[in-house]
Amino acid sequence: MKLLDEFHGIRDDPYTYGKKLKAERNRKIIGYFCSYTPEEIIYAAGIHPMRLFGAQGEITLADTHFQAYCCSLVRGALEGALKGKLNFLDGTVFPHTCDSIQRLSDVWRLNTSFGFFADVVLPVKLNSESARRYMTDVLSKFRNNLEKGFGRRIEDQHLRKAIDTYNHIRTYLEQIYSLHSENPHIISGSDVYAIVRASMIMDRDDLLDKLPAVVEGIKRGDTDADNGTKKRILLVGGICNHPDVYRILEKSGGSVIWDDLCTGSRYFSGIIDNSGDPVESLANRYMERPVCPAKHLSVKSRGEHLVNLVKEKEADGVIFLLLKFCDPHAFDYPHMKEYCNRQGIPCMVLEIEDRLPTEGQLLTRFETFMHML
Amino acid sequence: MSRFMKDLLIYCLAKAKKAKLGLSKNKGMRDIMTVYYMEAKTARLSRRKVAWITSGGPVEPLIAMDIIPVYPENHGAMIGASKMGAELCEKAEEMGYSRDLCSYARSDISCATVNGGPIGGLPRPDMLVCCNNICGTVLKWYEIQARYFNVPLFILDTPFCHTEYAEEMKRYVKRQIEEYLVFLEDVCGRKLNHATMEKVGRLSVEGQQLWQAVLDTAANRPSPMTAFDAFFHLALIVTLRGTQITVDYYRNLLKTLNDKVEKGIGAVPNERYRLLWDNLPIWYRLRWLSKKFAEHDACLVADTYTTAWCGTLKYMDENKFLDSMAEAYTRIYLNIGIDEMAKTVMDMIDKYHVDGFVMHSNRSCKPYSLGQYDIRRIVQEEKGIPCLVIEADMTDERNFSESQVATRINAFMEMIKERKG
Incomplete structure (x- = not known):
């Protein structure tokens, strides 16, 4: 499908896209690292929110700031900034995430200069009324900071329009996931990955213009994947920076039919009720959305969510994708695995530092797992 | 209760009472800590509640409620000083915890399941109090222990002050202090004495x-x-x-x-x-x-x-x-x-x-x-x-x-x- 070429292109080279957006359309761009970034507020200010995934490759400059036991996302992100790869940015925003991103924010503030900078110190616990009020306060404050930083007003109507745009985008993304889940032959996992990934990078209005055609194309069968039998796999973890995972998994006879990733379903889960106060509405989504393990909803919420997803999506197995040195996910892993074991759900774990194992090794591991299913 | 346990209890309570009254001002650290841990380990017999709390957590309301505070991090330090860390960490790794995770957390998590370490494990908690002012690790660690012991968990969420302690943070933490007291009163089934x-x-x-x-x-x-x-x-x-x-x-x-x-x-x-x-x-x-x-x-x-x-x-x-x-x-x-x-x-x-x-x-x-x-x-x-x-x-x-x-x-x-x- 020709339309998907653009998504693949953007996924492959987000920085060129960012530079073009700046050069050709003179857009203000704010970079961010976390799915709890209130993108709607940035969008409502007429600024383009662009997710950063950390540069891959050799780390040299970031080594003078972070120890080797810091995850490759944080080190790679800083490396990109220090090497000047992100010079098209007009600012960066850091929602409070984990201990490592928290310190990345400090190091970033002291060592880079992209203009606008904001910490959005969200609550860590999401199960109390006081946390909900605090969440709303923090988002309102971010709105004010953006207004001051860029000298423009963000009216409620702008926020409502933004929420509306994002609701549409999220609905389309969920629909694409659902189409793939219902029929894994209709589109490849790599294509789905490219779409959702590019949707965090692309201009959101352009994206919303293109998504209906993508959905129609998938339904028509323009995106046909191969017809081999596919084991239904749920991919669970934080960030997935490796399109090859999808391709190699399909080669081994599996397909990612859903995920619990912050670069996947956690990004688009949760449609916002757009009838009340817009900032409160945004806060409510974060309070209810499936959580990142760096946040607390209840001691069982992530395990239960996992089991529900397996049942709902009729997954045959679960692959845990762990980024080395990512503490919140590593702490949850034994418990999540136990949940799977108790329910008789087969699972495997794949720990990645910054590069994938060789294709041959990974294929063998996936194939072994597929045989178990 | 065995005869030995009874004797131990009487000994501990007597020592604890003496310690509380401050009768022996020249008490050494080891004595005080021994009494403290014995008191904590026999809390059930003296009908007192035990709370596990993070090292940076507000312990004062626990003291005022006569709840015995127990510190898994202090336990971690003791495990380290006794050179038992590597063994307990390895045990946690067998349980599936990555070697890259905090060694206090790893050793405490595995210790709870085997009652190992220098003092044979910590006394079972009646509640957990986790303040995330020191790290995000304690949040995950206390979630794990809340599941393991199946006891209530209170999280005091202290927003990170990158450059400021802002008004909204102030309001949020103050509200949580109130919630903390209510939590303690609920678990204990009695009110906090404000004079205390x-x-x-x-x-x-x-x-x-x-x-x-x-x-x-x-x-x-x-x-x-x-x-x-x-x-x-x-x-x-x-x-x-x-x-x-x-x-x-x-x-x-x-x-x-x-x-x-x-x-x-x-x-x-x-x-x-x-x-x-x-x-x-x-x-x-x-x-x-x-x-x-x-x-x-x-x-x-x-x-x-x-x-x-x-x-x-x-x-x-x-x-x-x-x-x-x-x-x-x-x-x-x-x-x-x-x-x-x-x-x-x-x-x-x-x-x-x-x-x-x-x-x-x-x-x-x-x-x-x-x-x-x-x-x-x-x-x-x-x-x-x-x-x-x-x-x-x-x-x-x-x-x-x-x-x-x-x-x-x-x-x-x-x-x-x-x-x-």
């Missing part, structure tokens, strides 16, 4: 002031104590803050130290060089490190770790303890931006007349260690003193290479000697 709370608050502030005074004696030349002494004496201000016994202990210690100062007795026999330590201790190599530095006539006069338990006194008001506690617990050393941390370090360098800065890059503690390189750069630029980074871990001795650390300390000390003569 006030008294505990005053004792806490007094204890912290005395702890600060103890640490301040190290500003003298020669210093009557080293950071290694501080690591030892720290236990009470962490675990029993808000009690008379802690106040008595530090008053006594302060007197001893002041006597030494008067007589010019230094902790290191020929103190020539004064160093500042950063990060948690390397618990399983304390003696070795202490000897190593003393060989070079160097005294670790201060550290950023033990000062954390009195570092926010400036925000505390003993007359409005509960109110001021919100700010004091939110703005602790590990919950602020690295530029403010660097400023604190530089103030300490001036205050304690420091010649060199030793940073423990601790694999177990990301909020403490990530950012150290930038702090080192700021300190070097502004103070011009040599800085040393030691790669290690607080409890897991598998991450310590003695020969490498020795070489680096020797080279660092050579630099200092050259500079100072």
